[in-house]
Amino acid sequence: MTQSLENTLMTANSLNHGYTTLTNWGLIFVEGSDAATLLQGQLSNSVVSLKRTLSGEIAQGPGAVRLVGYCNPKGRLLASAWLALFPESADADDRFALFISKDIAASTAKRLAMYVLRSKVKVLDASNDWDIFGSYQSSQGEQSSALPNDALALRMPDVLAEGQSFQRTLIAKKKSDTSAPSVDQAALMQWNSLEVLSAIPRIVLATQEQFVPQMINFESVAGVDFKKGCYPGQEIVARSQYRGAVKRRLQLAHTEASESALDLAKPGVELFHEDDANQPCGMVVLAANNSSHPDLIDLQVECKLEALESGQIHLAMSNGPVLKIDQLPYPLIEI
Numbered sequence: 441m442t443q444s445l446e447n448t449l450m451t452a453n454s455l456n457h458g459y460t461t462l463t464n465w466g467l468i469f470v471e472g473s474d475a476a477t478l479l480q481g482q483l484s485n486s487v488v489s490l491k492r493t494l495s496g497e498i499a500q501g502p503g504a505v506r507l508v509g510y511c512n513p514k515g516r517l518l519a520s521a522w523l524a525l526f527p528e529s530a531d532a533d534d535r536f537a538l539f540i541s542k543d544i545a546a547s548t549a550k551r552l553a554m555y556v557l558r559s560k561v562k563v564l565d566a567s568n569d570w571d572i573f574g575s576y577q578s579s580q581g582e583q584s585s586a587l588p589n590d591a592l593a594l595r596m597p598d599v600l601a602e603g604q605s606f607q608r609t610l611i612a613k614k615k616s617d618t619s620a621p622s623v624d625q626a627a628l629m630q631w632n633s634l635e636v637l638s639a640i641p642r643i644v645l646a647t648q649e650q651f652v653p654q655m656i657n658f659e660s661v662a663g664v665d666f667k668k669g670c671y672p673g674q675e676i677v678a679r680s681q682y683r684g685a686v687k688r689r690l691q692l693a694h695t696e697a698s699e700s701a702l703d704l705a706k707p708g709v710e711l712f713h714e715d716d717a718n719q720p721c722g723m724v725v726l727a728a729n730n731s732s733h734p735d736l737i738d739l740q741v742e743c744k745l746e747a748l749e750s751g752q753i754h755l756a757m758s759n760g761p762v763l764k765i766d767q768l769p770y771p772l773i774e775i
Contacts, residue, residue: 457577458627466545466567471535474559484509486665490525496587499524500595507663515676516649519548524594539610543645573611574631578604599638602732632728636738639768641725646708654680656690660773692766693739701761705737713747717758721747
């Protein structure tokens with residue numbers, strides 16, 4: 441009898457290692473012999489030649505895991521997701537799994553399904569039938585046990601925090617008839633903190649259609665393949681890259697965890713430069729309390745580059761909480 445996921449992976453949670461349910465993550469399956477063709481024509485990154493990963497194994501590395509974006513015809517991101525290829529068996533048709541923000545999973549699946557037509561492919565929002573979990577561990581943390589045979593898992597890029605390198609794994613498992621899995625609040629806080637510090641953006645409902653990929657560094661974190669064929673918005677994304685038209689970028693920032701900041705540090709909240717109370721200069725992409733420094737809130741923000749040259753940037757209003765800009769953990773791709 442297979443052990444429960446909780447019994448297999450659960451350890452005493454700490455800043456160094458932890459495991460928790462991720463209630464704000466969902467799952468989409470795109471399955472069938474034409475699944476790769478459908479996704480190749482819709483997503484910003486290539487899905488061709490992905491390594492197959494069977495249940496109970498962890499998909500990892502660029503050969504098995506891709507960060508993908510889904511744009512509207514104007515090149516604005518409708519969604520982002522972590523994608524891997526998980527066939528139900530070694531000889532089964534392709535089944536791509538997209539780990540995605542739960543609040544946009546249904547609409548994204550519906551939009552993808554519009555392009556199925558007569559193709560041999562099925563698009564399914566499985567968010568209500570599968571639970572999503574996050575597991576992390578630092579170089580000083582305890583090693584996790586093997587996955588249950590029926591779990592799907594992919595390794596996300598490592599994150600450097602507090603001088604330690606953290607591994608992160610997204611895990612999906614079919615819901616059981618027993619009690620719902622619990623959320624470990626301490627582990628969830630650390631998971632969210634690590635996601636923000638990774639400076640890899642995730643689109644949520646509040647930020648849909650707000651950003652061309654380069655505005656949030658999507659091409660610099662391997663979310664865009666400029667050599668693949670066409671997809672919605674591809675011409676605009678390519679033009680932005682090759683003509684140097686990007687005047688806004690994702691930045692890491694932090695602010696003091698005051699009562700007002702805690703209320704305002706949310707995706708979609710606008711930023712203002714102190715010298716212009718009427719025109720926003722950016723937007724919050726993601727935010728989370730810093731688990732190592734509870735008096736701080738870390739943020740991913742999209743911001744005009746010129747606004748960073750002088751003066752202060754504030755959250756929500758020109759006299760709102762002050763943001764301090766931090767260094768990105770990766771270089772920006774310049775062509």
